[in-house]
Amino acid sequence: MSYVTVTDLHKTYAGFPILERVNLSVEKGTFVSIVGASGCGKSTFLRLLLAQERPTRGEITIDGQPPALEPNRDRGIVFQRYSVFGHMTVRENLIAAEALGATVWGVLPSRARRKAAEDVADAALERIGLAHMGKAYPASLSGGMQQRLAIAQSLIAKPRILLLDEPFGALDPGTRASMHDFLLEIKAEWDMTVFMVTHDLSEGFKLGDRVLVFDKVRWDPHEPHAYGATVTYDFDARNGGIPFQSLSIETVEEITV
Numbered sequence: 001m002s003y004v005t006v007t008d009l010h011k012t013y014a015g016f017p018i019l020e021r022v023n024l025s026v027e028k029g030t031f032v033s034i035v036g037a038s039g040c041g042k043s044t045f046l047r048l049l050l051a052q053e054r055p056t057r058g059e060i061t062i063d064g065q066p067p068a069l070e071p072n073r074d075r076g077i078v079f080q081r082y083s084v085f086g087h088m089t090v091r092e093n094l095i096a097a098e099a100l101g102a103t104v105w106g107v108l109p110s111r112a113r114r115k116a117a118e119d120v121a122d123a124a125l126e127r128i129g130l131a132h133m134g135k136a137y138p139a140s141l142s143g144g145m146q147q148r149l150a151i152a153q154s155l156i157a158k159p160r161i162l163l164l165d166e167p168f169g170a171l172d173p174g175t176r177a178s179m180h181d182f183l184l185e186i187k188a189e190w191d192m193t194v195f196m197v198t199h200d201l202s203e204g205f206k207l208g209d210r211v212l213v214f215d216k217v218r219w220d221p222h223e224p225h226a227y228g229a230t231v232t233y234d235f236d237a238r239n240g241g242i243p244f245q246s247l248s249i250e251t252v253e254e255i256t257v
C-alpha cells in the first residue's frame, strides 16, 4: 500500500518550471535514493515533501494526508547545512533529539526519562565515534564531525520519514561506510521511510531499495529553462538494478507533444 503518494506534481519558480508531472507511490519502510543533474530540482522535491514549499500543481500525501505545514516529529531532515543547535553541547544535542522522538516517556517519571535519553545519547555518541567530544560545542567540531552529529540527531529522533540531502558529502570513505551502517540499522529498527538525495550513484544503489533519476524529458537548447524535470527512471536497487518502473511510453508521448 502506498504510504507517500505524489500525483502530477509540478513546481514552478518565477515562471520557470523546475519539476513537472512527477508521479510516485512509495510503500512504508522504503529507502528511496534520488539522483540527477545539478539544479534539476532534487532538493526542491525534498522541500515539497517537507511542506516547506507548496506544489504549483498536483498533490503529495503522506499516510493519506497532505504533509503537515508545521515541522513536526514525523519528519526529520539532514541538509548539507548542519542542523545542530550551536548553544548546546554535542551530548545535549543528542539528548534533545531523543526527547523529541521518545516513545516510552508517557510511562516514565521525569528522572527516569532523563536517564533514558542520556543512555540513548551516550550509545549514539559511541556509535558515531564522538564519545570523546560529548562536552564540546558543535562549532569546535570538524565539518565531518558536525555532519555525523546532525545525522545521529535526526536518526535518534525516530521520524516516520527521514529526508536526507547529500548527508554524507563531507565524510571520508571509512566514516561514510560506518555512517551508512548506522543509518541502515536505525532505519530497520524503526521502519523509517527514507528519501535521500545523493550525487554518488554507488551510494544510492548501496543504500536504496529504489533509485529514482530526475531529469528533463523535454529540452529546448534555445530555452534551457522552458521545461522541468521528472522521474525518468525508477530502479529496483534490490534486484540488480533492473528497471522497476520507467516513464511509460504514453507519458513520454504526452510530454513530448
Ligand SMILES: Nc1ncnc2c1ncn2[C@@H]1O[C@H](COP(=O)(O)OP(=O)(O)OP(=O)(O)O)[C@@H](O)[C@H]1O
Pocket (backbone or CB within 6 Å): 013, 014, 018, 036, 037, 038, 039, 040, 041, 042, 043, 044, 045
Ligand atoms: N526558492 C527558490 N526560488 C527560485 N528558484 C529556486 C528556489 N529554490 C530553488 N530554485 C531553483 O530551482 C532549481 C532547482 O534547485 P534545487 O536546489 O532543487 O536543485 P538540485 O537538483 O537539488 O541541485 P543540486 O544537485 O545542485 O543541489 C535551481 O535552478 C534553483 O536555482
